[in-house]
Amino acid sequence: MTGSDGPCRAPYAMIESWLRDTPPDLMEAKRRNAEVLFRRIGITFAVYTEGGDPERLIPFDIIPRVLDSGEWQYLSRGLEQRVKALNAFLRDVYGEREILRAGKIPAELVLHNSMFTPEMQDLAVPGGVFTHVCGIDLVRVGPEDFYVLEDNCRTPSGVSYMLENRAVMMRLFPDLFNRNVIRPVSHYPDELMDALQSVSPPNCEGEPTVAVLTPGAFNSAYFEHSYLADEMGVELVEGPDLVVDDAIVYMRTTEGLKRVDVLYRRVDDDFLDPLTFRPDSMLGVPGIMHAYRAGNITLANAVGAGIADDKAVYMYVPEFVRFYLGEEPILKNVPTWDCRHKDQLSYVLDHLDELVVKEVHGSGGYGMLVGPKASREERETYRQILLARPEDHIAQPTLALSTCPTFVDGGIAPRHVDLRPFVLMGKEIRIVPGGLTRVALREGSLVVNSSQGGGTKDTWVVGTDDPAPGEGARA
Amino acid sequence: MRLNIRHRTVYRYDRPIAYAIQTLRLTPSPHDGLHILSWRLRGETRRPLTASTDGFGNVVHCHTVNHPHDSSAVFVEGEVETQDTAGVVRNAPDPLPPLYFLQPTPLTGVTPRIDAFAQEAVGGISAPLDRLHQLMGAVRDAVDWQLGRTAVHTDADEALAEGAGVCQDHAHLFIAACRALGTPARYVSGYLWTGNHNEEFEANHAWSEAFVPGLGWVGFDPANRVCPNEYYVRCAVGPDYRGAAPVRGLVRGEAVEEMEVQVRVTQAAGAQQ
Known part of the structure; x- marks a missing residue:
C-alpha cells in the first residue's frame, strides 16, 4: 500500500482504522476461520514438480489490497487497450502478417517460435476473437506507475481464487462491506458466459451450448474448472466425453449426443487434438480442429494464442499497441x-x-x-x-514493487504484491473490477507465484464511477 | 497430359471398433501445372465429407465412422490435366512464407552428419538451382531405394545412416539438407504416373520442394532424380511427412488394423498422344 516505506495511500485509510480497531485475538480467530472456510470449499492447489501435499492450501491473507476507482479506471483503460492489441496481433500473425512486413517485429521471432501454430493460418475464428480470457500480470512501482510483467493469453488460471477470496471476506467481515462501497466481482461467471456465447461459431443456430473442457481431476486447476462450469451452469467435460462426427463436436450426455458450440477449454494446444497435435494425447478430442476449421465450434481461448504471451514477443507488445491501434500504450512494459x-x-x-x-x-x-x-x-x-x-x-x-500490509508470524508487515486482473473479450471487452492479488509471503521476496511460496489476498476496488451498487449495499 | 487417378484404401480390424476418424489430404489444389477436371472423395458413409483448408493451404477432409465397424474404406477418383513446368510451382495456394519452412522438424532435424553431407554435396557450386540439382543427385546416391529398411517414423538422419529407404526418406533427407544450407524446403505428397502398364502401387508418392529466390517453390523428386513434370499430381505440402501425410487417423477400440492400399494412375482414355 506504500510505494516504499512512506505513509499509506488514501484508499487504505479504512484498512488502517479497521486493523487498529479490531482486537488482535479476534483477528487471529478470523484468520483461522478463513482457513477452515477454504478447506471446506475445497480450494487447494497442487504444485507441479514440488511433491508434498497436493491438497495444500494457498495461504490467504485477510488484509485486502485496495485500489480506488480512479486507479481502477486508469488500469482498466490500459488493460482494454493491451488486450485489444494482443488480439489484433494474433489476427494479423495468422492472417496477413502485416506487422512482419512492416518490420515491427523480427519475422524469425514469430515464424520460428515454437508457439507459432501454422494450423491456425487463415482460420477464421468466430468473432475474430483469440483472447477470450486474458490474465495480465501487473506490478506497481509508483502511484501512477504500473508495469505489465507478463500477458497470459492461453489458459490463465486464478479467477476462482479471486471469487472465493471475496466470498470468504464477505462472510468473515460483513461489516466492512456494509460500511464501504466495494465493487462486486461475483458476476464474473455471468460475464464469462456472456462473452463466450457472444462469439458462437457461424454454424450455430439458436442458443449456443457452452461446455468447459478440463484435463481432469489431477490437474492443478481442476477446482477452478469445475467451479466455473458450475457457476455458469454448463457441463464440465473431459476429452473422452466429446466426440467429433462429420466435423461437428458432440458431448455424450444421459440423453444421447448433444452438439457443443463453444468450448471453454482448459487443455493446452499440444494436447487438444491428437489428430493434429501430439498424437499421444489422451486429454484431447480427436478431430476438433476439423470442427474448428469448418466453423462448427468456438475454442476459448483460440488455438495458437500462445504466440502473443511468449516472453520474447512480450517486448514488442507496446509496438503492437502503436501499430494496430495507433495509440500510445497506457501500461508500460518492464x-x-x-x-x-x-x-x-x-x-x-x-x-x-x-x-x-x-x-x-x-x-x-x-x-x-x-x-x-x-x-x-x-x-x-x-x-x-x-x-x-x-x-x-x-x-x-528487479523492480521496487509496491507492498501491502500482510499478516506474518511477527504481526503485520509490508509484503510485495502483484495483480492479475482478468480481461474478458467477446463482442466487447469486460473487466470485473479487481483481480487476483498475489503476495510474496517471504520477507523481501519478489516471487509471488503460488508454486514458490506466494499467497493471495482479496482485491478491492472502492468507490463507484458508475451508479452500479456495490456488494456492500446488499450484504 | 490427362491423368486418371484411382486410389482405394481399405482398413480391416480383427474385432469391431467403436469409432474411427481420419484427416485426409488427398485432394490436389490447382496450380499452373495442374488443372483439375474432376475429383471425388468418398468415405464409409453416403454423406459428403466435410472439407476445409489447413494452414499450409491443403484441402483436408474429415472422415468419421461413429458406429461399431470392422472395416472401412476411402476412395479417391479424379481426372486432371497436367503440364510440365520444370518443377516450378506457380499459383498454388501458399499461405505461409518461405521463412517458416527453414526450421527443422522432428523428422528433418539438421544433425552434424546431415550438415556435412549437404556441404559436401554442393561444394564448389554457387548457382542456387545447380546446388539443388546436385543435392538431389547426392541424396539418391546416398540412400538406395529399398522397401522395408525404414518406417514412417524414420527421420532424415536415420535414413542417411541406413543408406536405404523409400521416397519419404529421400524427401526428408533432401529437406533437412536444404535447411542445413539455409534454403527453405518442404515435403510434398501426391500421385505419380509411371507409364501405361496398368500397374498398381501400394502407396502415394512423395517428393520435396525448395524455395529458390526469383523462381519461387521448385519441386525436386530425389527418388527419381527429376524435377516434377507432367507425370506428377501434387496433393499436399507440409514441413515434413506429418504435415502432409495423405491420411492421419485414430480409432477408439482395441483391434489390430490391416490396411490395403491400391493406387492406380493412368493416362486418361481418349487423350493418348
Whole structure:
C-alpha cells in the first residue's frame, strides 16, 4: 500500500482504522476461520514438480489490497487497450502478417517460435476473437506507475481464487462491506458466459451450448474448472466425453449426443487434438480442429494464442499497441534484455546480480534467476545456462514493487504484491473490477507465484464511477 | 497430359471398433501445372465429407465412422490435366512464407552428419538451382531405394545412416539438407504416373520442394532424380511427412488394423498422344 516505506495511500485509510480497531485475538480467530472456510470449499492447489501435499492450501491473507476507482479506471483503460492489441496481433500473425512486413517485429521471432501454430493460418475464428480470457500480470512501482510483467493469453488460471477470496471476506467481515462501497466481482461467471456465447461459431443456430473442457481431476486447476462450469451452469467435460462426427463436436450426455458450440477449454494446444497435435494425447478430442476449421465450434481461448504471451514477443507488445491501434500504450512494459542479441547478453552476464533472468517459454516462476537474491553459485550455474542457450532467455531489472500490509508470524508487515486482473473479450471487452492479488509471503521476496511460496489476498476496488451498487449495499 | 487417378484404401480390424476418424489430404489444389477436371472423395458413409483448408493451404477432409465397424474404406477418383513446368510451382495456394519452412522438424532435424553431407554435396557450386540439382543427385546416391529398411517414423538422419529407404526418406533427407544450407524446403505428397502398364502401387508418392529466390517453390523428386513434370499430381505440402501425410487417423477400440492400399494412375482414355 506504500510505494516504499512512506505513509499509506488514501484508499487504505479504512484498512488502517479497521486493523487498529479490531482486537488482535479476534483477528487471529478470523484468520483461522478463513482457513477452515477454504478447506471446506475445497480450494487447494497442487504444485507441479514440488511433491508434498497436493491438497495444500494457498495461504490467504485477510488484509485486502485496495485500489480506488480512479486507479481502477486508469488500469482498466490500459488493460482494454493491451488486450485489444494482443488480439489484433494474433489476427494479423495468422492472417496477413502485416506487422512482419512492416518490420515491427523480427519475422524469425514469430515464424520460428515454437508457439507459432501454422494450423491456425487463415482460420477464421468466430468473432475474430483469440483472447477470450486474458490474465495480465501487473506490478506497481509508483502511484501512477504500473508495469505489465507478463500477458497470459492461453489458459490463465486464478479467477476462482479471486471469487472465493471475496466470498470468504464477505462472510468473515460483513461489516466492512456494509460500511464501504466495494465493487462486486461475483458476476464474473455471468460475464464469462456472456462473452463466450457472444462469439458462437457461424454454424450455430439458436442458443449456443457452452461446455468447459478440463484435463481432469489431477490437474492443478481442476477446482477452478469445475467451479466455473458450475457457476455458469454448463457441463464440465473431459476429452473422452466429446466426440467429433462429420466435423461437428458432440458431448455424450444421459440423453444421447448433444452438439457443443463453444468450448471453454482448459487443455493446452499440444494436447487438444491428437489428430493434429501430439498424437499421444489422451486429454484431447480427436478431430476438433476439423470442427474448428469448418466453423462448427468456438475454442476459448483460440488455438495458437500462445504466440502473443511468449516472453520474447512480450517486448514488442507496446509496438503492437502503436501499430494496430495507433495509440500510445497506457501500461508500460518492464525494460527487457533479449539474450539472443550478443550485446544484450553480455550486459546481462555483467549484471546478473541485479537482474531477473527468465526462460522465454517457461511459466510460473520455474527456471528463473532472481539475481539479487541468488547465491554466487546459483548465478554461476545460470551463467552457464545462459551461455549454452542464450536465445531461450530474457532478463529484466528487479523492480521496487509496491507492498501491502500482510499478516506474518511477527504481526503485520509490508509484503510485495502483484495483480492479475482478468480481461474478458467477446463482442466487447469486460473487466470485473479487481483481480487476483498475489503476495510474496517471504520477507523481501519478489516471487509471488503460488508454486514458490506466494499467497493471495482479496482485491478491492472502492468507490463507484458508475451508479452500479456495490456488494456492500446488499450484504 | 490427362491423368486418371484411382486410389482405394481399405482398413480391416480383427474385432469391431467403436469409432474411427481420419484427416485426409488427398485432394490436389490447382496450380499452373495442374488443372483439375474432376475429383471425388468418398468415405464409409453416403454423406459428403466435410472439407476445409489447413494452414499450409491443403484441402483436408474429415472422415468419421461413429458406429461399431470392422472395416472401412476411402476412395479417391479424379481426372486432371497436367503440364510440365520444370518443377516450378506457380499459383498454388501458399499461405505461409518461405521463412517458416527453414526450421527443422522432428523428422528433418539438421544433425552434424546431415550438415556435412549437404556441404559436401554442393561444394564448389554457387548457382542456387545447380546446388539443388546436385543435392538431389547426392541424396539418391546416398540412400538406395529399398522397401522395408525404414518406417514412417524414420527421420532424415536415420535414413542417411541406413543408406536405404523409400521416397519419404529421400524427401526428408533432401529437406533437412536444404535447411542445413539455409534454403527453405518442404515435403510434398501426391500421385505419380509411371507409364501405361496398368500397374498398381501400394502407396502415394512423395517428393520435396525448395524455395529458390526469383523462381519461387521448385519441386525436386530425389527418388527419381527429376524435377516434377507432367507425370506428377501434387496433393499436399507440409514441413515434413506429418504435415502432409495423405491420411492421419485414430480409432477408439482395441483391434489390430490391416490396411490395403491400391493406387492406380493412368493416362486418361481418349487423350493418348
